[in-house]
Amino acid sequence: MRAAPVVDGAIAGAVGTTVLNVVTYLDMAVRGRPASSTPEQTAGKLADAAHVHLGPEAKAPNRRSGLGAVIGYGTGVAAGALFGLLAARRRIPLPVAVGLLGGGVMATSDGSIAALRISDPRTWGKADWLSDLVPHLAYGAAAAATWRRLRPPSRRG
Template structure:
């Protein structure tokens, strides 16, 4: 297989990641809620687990603040590339692609945060689940539609 589908998948994952962040920021505006600390906490826990020294406390806090979003983008881009590997040989209906991409990224991000001890989804309220689900569905929709557009070459064929 040529690298083109994987590159297209990575691009689709990047677009999905932007959509996820925009929807999350809009949620902050609408509900006047604070920014989530889970990306930074996850970055800190991951650094601890891997033995990565982030430096003195002030510098470590700044590095966690940057590393959290970078890890999120990395997950989104990687998920798009993996989807491309799985979807290249068959046509995936849009709703299925949205569910696979959005649900997959949600499961990976929530699962890794749970494994790192940053959160416990069993303790989440309904509003917490909705606040997590909606941006991940935005990721899935943006990534899936970008994937289809890139793979169609602008024409009518959709893988």
């Protein structure tokens, strides 16, 4: 018996998230750029908004770092699950699926950091946008390809 489309979508999202991270780390290695502090800042702002104390100042940065990564994985897996729900009974062309998945996760991430006033994407330069776009397109391509592999047309529905 096949897993539910939402589960297959979540699996596709997890694969996409792994690829997004690999592409991001390769970019850091090739260009020698530092890791982004955005995930930690997001975790900190969300913890503050939820009135969650992250512990003594010696441990709070580590907790923000860990929670930032978990939020990223959660976003990628949730986006894949949502895609699975939407795509379960229809054939979505691969380029459209890549755009929906990659663009959806990018819009969610960038919208969140803008709403939390961590960064303003309107002020980003070309290199900033490429550093954001390329890993999200890789996410979309990997998630869409995994979805297709898990749910070939003969097994959908």
